[in-house]
Amino acid sequence: MRLGAFLYRQGRYEEALRAYDTSRQLAPDNTRAYAALAAVYHQLDRTDDAAAALQRSLEIAPDSITYSNLGTLLYFEGRYTDAVSAFERGVQLGANSYLRWGNLGDAQRMVASDREKAHASYASAIQLVRARLAASPSDMEARSSVAVYLIRDERATEALKELDAVLADKVQTPSVLFNCAIVAELAGQRARALDLLGRALAGGYQLREITNEPDLVKLRADPDYHRLIARQEK
Numbered sequence: 001m002r003l004g005a006f007l008y009r010q011g012r013y014e015e016a017l018r019a020y021d022t023s024r025q026l027a028p029d030n031t032r033a034y035a036a037l038a039a040v041y042h043q044l045d046r047t048d049d050a051a052a053a054l055q056r057s058l059e060i061a062p063d064s065i066t067y068s069n070l071g072t073l074l075y076f077e078g079r080y081t082d083a084v085s086a087f088e089r090g091v092q093l094g095a096n097s098y099l100r101w102g103n104l105g106d107a108q109r110m111v112a113s114d115r116e117k118a119h120a121s122y123a124s125a126i127q128l129v130r131a132r133l134a135a136s137p138s139d140m141e142a143r144s145s146v147a148v149y150l151i152r153d154e155r156a157t158e159a160l161k162e163l164d165a166v167l168a169d170k171v172q173t174p175s176v177l178f179n180c181a182i183v184a185e186l187a188g189q190r191a192r193a194l195d196l197l198g199r200a201l202a203g204g205y206q207l208r209e210i211t212n213e214p215d216l217v218k219l220r221a222d223p224d225y226h227r228l229i230a231r232q233e234k
Helices: 002-009 013-026 031-043 047-060 064-076 080-093 098-109 112-135 140-152 156-167 174-186 190-202 207-212 214-220 223-233
Strands: none
Touching: 002 013, 002 031, 013 031, 031 047, 031 064, 047 064, 064 080, 064 098, 080 098, 098 112, 098 140, 112 140, 140 156, 140 174, 156 174, 174 190, 174 214, 190 207, 190 214, 190 223, 207 214
Protein backbone atom coordinates (compact mmCIF):
# COMPACT_ATOMS: atom_id res chain seq x y z
CA MET A 1 0.00 0.00 0.00
CA ARG A 2 2.84 2.41 0.80
CA LEU A 3 4.42 1.94 -2.62
CA GLY A 4 1.06 2.56 -4.28
CA ALA A 5 0.53 5.70 -2.21
CA PHE A 6 3.99 6.99 -3.16
CA LEU A 7 3.38 6.38 -6.85
CA TYR A 8 -0.07 7.95 -6.63
CA ARG A 9 1.34 11.14 -5.09
CA GLN A 10 3.86 11.27 -7.93
CA GLY A 11 1.07 11.08 -10.50
CA ARG A 12 2.34 7.71 -11.73
CA TYR A 13 -1.13 6.23 -11.84
CA GLU A 14 -0.57 3.14 -13.98
CA GLU A 15 2.26 2.04 -11.70
CA ALA A 16 0.19 2.88 -8.63
CA LEU A 17 -2.63 0.76 -10.04
CA ARG A 18 -0.35 -2.26 -10.34
CA ALA A 19 0.96 -1.76 -6.80
CA TYR A 20 -2.52 -1.41 -5.31
CA ASP A 21 -3.77 -4.41 -7.26
CA THR A 22 -0.95 -6.49 -5.81
CA SER A 23 -2.01 -5.36 -2.34
CA ARG A 24 -5.59 -6.36 -3.13
CA GLN A 25 -4.54 -9.82 -4.25
CA LEU A 26 -2.52 -10.33 -1.06
CA ALA A 27 -5.38 -9.13 1.16
CA PRO A 28 -8.66 -9.51 -0.78
CA ASP A 29 -10.78 -8.36 2.18
CA ASN A 30 -8.81 -5.16 2.79
CA THR A 31 -11.26 -2.31 2.14
CA ARG A 32 -8.41 0.22 2.03
CA ALA A 33 -7.00 -1.51 -1.03
CA TYR A 34 -10.30 -1.16 -2.88
CA ALA A 35 -10.63 2.50 -1.88
CA ALA A 36 -7.12 3.12 -3.17
CA LEU A 37 -7.88 1.30 -6.42
CA ALA A 38 -11.00 3.41 -6.86
CA ALA A 39 -8.98 6.61 -6.47
CA VAL A 40 -6.50 5.49 -9.14
CA TYR A 41 -9.23 4.36 -11.52
CA HIS A 42 -10.84 7.77 -11.11
CA GLN A 43 -7.61 9.51 -12.09
CA LEU A 44 -7.38 7.24 -15.14
CA ASP A 45 -10.98 8.07 -16.13
CA ARG A 46 -12.00 4.44 -15.58
CA THR A 47 -15.17 5.35 -13.75
CA ASP A 48 -16.91 1.98 -14.05
CA ASP A 49 -13.88 0.24 -12.56
CA ALA A 50 -13.74 2.83 -9.76
CA ALA A 51 -17.41 2.27 -8.95
CA ALA A 52 -16.92 -1.51 -8.98
CA ALA A 53 -14.00 -1.22 -6.54
CA LEU A 54 -16.09 0.89 -4.18
CA GLN A 55 -19.00 -1.53 -4.46
CA ARG A 56 -16.69 -4.40 -3.52
CA SER A 57 -15.42 -2.43 -0.52
CA LEU A 58 -19.00 -1.85 0.60
CA GLU A 59 -19.78 -5.56 0.29
CA ILE A 60 -16.96 -6.24 2.74
CA ALA A 61 -17.74 -3.44 5.20
CA PRO A 62 -20.43 -0.77 4.66
CA ASP A 63 -19.00 2.65 5.42
CA SER A 64 -20.37 6.17 5.17
CA ILE A 65 -17.29 7.64 3.48
CA THR A 66 -17.20 4.89 0.85
CA TYR A 67 -20.89 5.38 0.11
CA SER A 68 -20.21 9.10 -0.25
CA ASN A 69 -17.34 8.43 -2.67
CA LEU A 70 -19.51 6.07 -4.69
CA GLY A 71 -22.31 8.62 -4.78
CA THR A 72 -19.91 11.27 -6.04
CA LEU A 73 -18.73 9.04 -8.88
CA LEU A 74 -22.31 8.25 -9.88
CA TYR A 75 -23.32 11.92 -9.63
CA PHE A 76 -20.64 13.07 -12.04
CA GLU A 77 -21.60 10.25 -14.40
CA GLY A 78 -25.11 11.73 -14.48
CA ARG A 79 -26.58 8.69 -12.71
CA TYR A 80 -28.47 10.84 -10.24
CA THR A 81 -31.02 8.30 -9.00
CA ASP A 82 -28.23 5.84 -8.16
CA ALA A 83 -26.27 8.67 -6.56
CA VAL A 84 -29.24 9.51 -4.32
CA SER A 85 -29.35 5.90 -3.09
CA ALA A 86 -25.62 5.89 -2.33
CA PHE A 87 -25.72 9.26 -0.56
CA GLU A 88 -28.77 8.19 1.46
CA ARG A 89 -26.85 5.18 2.76
CA GLY A 90 -23.92 7.44 3.56
CA VAL A 91 -26.14 9.72 5.62
CA GLN A 92 -27.74 6.78 7.40
CA LEU A 93 -24.30 5.58 8.49
CA GLY A 94 -22.95 9.04 9.37
CA ALA A 95 -25.46 11.86 9.68
CA ASN A 96 -23.13 14.34 11.41
CA SER A 97 -21.35 15.47 8.24
CA TYR A 98 -22.51 18.56 6.36
CA LEU A 99 -20.75 17.28 3.25
CA ARG A 100 -22.84 14.09 3.21
CA TRP A 101 -26.10 16.00 3.62
CA GLY A 102 -25.01 18.51 0.99
CA ASN A 103 -24.11 15.74 -1.45
CA LEU A 104 -27.50 14.14 -0.88
CA GLY A 105 -29.25 17.43 -1.53
CA ASP A 106 -27.24 17.93 -4.72
CA ALA A 107 -28.30 14.54 -6.09
CA GLN A 108 -31.94 14.87 -5.00
CA ARG A 109 -32.10 18.24 -6.73
CA MET A 110 -31.33 16.52 -10.04
CA VAL A 111 -34.11 13.90 -9.73
CA ALA A 112 -37.63 15.19 -10.33
CA SER A 113 -39.28 12.84 -7.83
CA ASP A 114 -36.75 13.74 -5.11
CA ARG A 115 -36.48 17.48 -5.74
CA GLU A 116 -38.68 18.51 -2.80
CA LYS A 117 -36.58 16.35 -0.47
CA ALA A 118 -33.50 18.36 -1.42
CA HIS A 119 -34.71 21.32 0.66
CA ALA A 120 -34.61 19.27 3.87
CA SER A 121 -31.20 17.83 3.02
CA TYR A 122 -29.77 21.28 2.34
CA ALA A 123 -31.31 22.53 5.58
CA SER A 124 -29.48 19.79 7.49
CA ALA A 125 -26.22 20.57 5.67
CA ILE A 126 -26.53 24.28 6.35
CA GLN A 127 -27.32 23.71 10.02
CA LEU A 128 -24.25 21.51 10.43
CA VAL A 129 -21.92 23.83 8.54
CA ARG A 130 -23.11 26.86 10.49
CA ALA A 131 -22.31 25.00 13.71
CA ARG A 132 -18.82 24.38 12.33
CA LEU A 133 -18.44 28.04 11.40
CA ALA A 134 -19.52 29.12 14.86
CA ALA A 135 -16.47 27.29 16.19
CA SER A 136 -14.18 28.09 13.23
CA PRO A 137 -15.36 31.28 11.49
CA SER A 138 -12.22 31.43 9.36
CA ASP A 139 -12.93 28.06 7.69
CA MET A 140 -13.47 29.31 4.15
CA GLU A 141 -13.92 25.80 2.75
CA ALA A 142 -16.97 25.42 4.98
CA ARG A 143 -18.24 28.93 4.28
CA SER A 144 -17.94 28.46 0.53
CA SER A 145 -19.82 25.16 0.86
CA VAL A 146 -22.71 26.82 2.67
CA ALA A 147 -22.83 29.42 -0.10
CA VAL A 148 -23.19 26.61 -2.66
CA TYR A 149 -25.95 24.92 -0.65
CA LEU A 150 -27.82 28.20 -0.33
CA ILE A 151 -27.66 29.06 -4.02
CA ARG A 152 -28.69 25.54 -5.02
CA ASP A 153 -31.59 25.82 -2.59
CA GLU A 154 -32.61 29.03 -4.41
CA ARG A 155 -31.64 31.35 -1.54
CA ALA A 156 -29.59 33.73 -3.66
CA THR A 157 -29.45 36.72 -1.31
CA GLU A 158 -28.00 34.64 1.53
CA ALA A 159 -25.65 32.82 -0.84
CA LEU A 160 -24.19 36.05 -2.22
CA LYS A 161 -23.67 37.37 1.30
CA GLU A 162 -21.60 34.27 2.10
CA LEU A 163 -19.77 34.60 -1.22
CA ASP A 164 -18.73 38.15 -0.40
CA ALA A 165 -17.51 37.03 3.02
CA VAL A 166 -15.38 34.30 1.45
CA LEU A 167 -13.86 36.59 -1.15
CA ALA A 168 -13.10 39.21 1.50
CA ASP A 169 -10.70 36.73 3.08
CA LYS A 170 -7.04 37.20 2.20
CA VAL A 171 -6.45 33.65 0.96
CA GLN A 172 -8.72 31.41 -1.10
CA THR A 173 -7.78 27.87 -2.09
CA PRO A 174 -8.56 26.59 -5.60
CA SER A 175 -11.48 24.50 -4.30
CA VAL A 176 -12.92 27.53 -2.49
CA LEU A 177 -12.64 29.58 -5.69
CA PHE A 178 -14.40 26.81 -7.60
CA ASN A 179 -17.28 26.82 -5.10
CA CYS A 180 -17.48 30.59 -5.43
CA ALA A 181 -17.63 30.28 -9.21
CA ILE A 182 -20.64 27.97 -8.93
CA VAL A 183 -22.40 30.49 -6.70
CA ALA A 184 -21.66 33.37 -9.07
CA GLU A 185 -22.84 31.41 -12.10
CA LEU A 186 -26.12 30.32 -10.51
CA ALA A 187 -26.66 33.89 -9.31
CA GLY A 188 -26.42 35.12 -12.91
CA GLN A 189 -22.96 36.68 -12.54
CA ARG A 190 -21.23 35.04 -15.50
CA ALA A 191 -18.22 37.40 -15.74
CA ARG A 192 -17.51 36.94 -12.04
CA ALA A 193 -17.85 33.17 -12.36
CA LEU A 194 -15.36 33.08 -15.23
CA ASP A 195 -12.88 35.19 -13.30
CA LEU A 196 -13.15 32.88 -10.30
CA LEU A 197 -12.70 29.78 -12.46
CA GLY A 198 -9.62 31.31 -14.02
CA ARG A 199 -8.16 31.93 -10.58
CA ALA A 200 -9.03 28.38 -9.49
CA LEU A 201 -7.31 26.89 -12.55
CA ALA A 202 -4.27 29.11 -12.08
CA GLY A 203 -4.04 27.78 -8.53
CA GLY A 204 -4.00 24.17 -9.73
CA TYR A 205 -7.67 23.18 -9.76
CA GLN A 206 -8.31 20.30 -12.15
CA LEU A 207 -10.07 21.13 -15.40
CA ARG A 208 -11.84 17.77 -15.33
CA GLU A 209 -13.75 18.84 -12.21
CA ILE A 210 -15.01 21.91 -14.04
CA THR A 211 -16.02 19.94 -17.14
CA ASN A 212 -17.95 17.45 -14.98
CA GLU A 213 -19.91 20.02 -12.97
CA PRO A 214 -23.58 20.04 -14.10
CA ASP A 215 -24.19 23.56 -12.76
CA LEU A 216 -21.64 24.91 -15.24
CA VAL A 217 -23.18 23.45 -18.41
CA LYS A 218 -24.33 26.82 -19.75
CA LEU A 219 -21.10 28.54 -18.76
CA ARG A 220 -19.07 25.95 -20.68
CA ALA A 221 -20.96 26.94 -23.83
CA ASP A 222 -19.83 30.56 -23.46
CA PRO A 223 -17.08 31.62 -25.92
CA ASP A 224 -15.40 33.47 -23.04
CA TYR A 225 -15.02 30.15 -21.23
CA HIS A 226 -13.21 28.63 -24.21
CA ARG A 227 -10.95 31.66 -24.41
CA LEU A 228 -10.22 31.25 -20.69
CA ILE A 229 -9.27 27.60 -21.13
CA ALA A 230 -7.09 28.43 -24.13
CA ARG A 231 -5.19 31.00 -22.07
CA GLN A 232 -4.72 28.50 -19.25
CA GLU A 233 -3.34 25.87 -21.61
CA LYS A 234 -0.64 28.12 -23.08
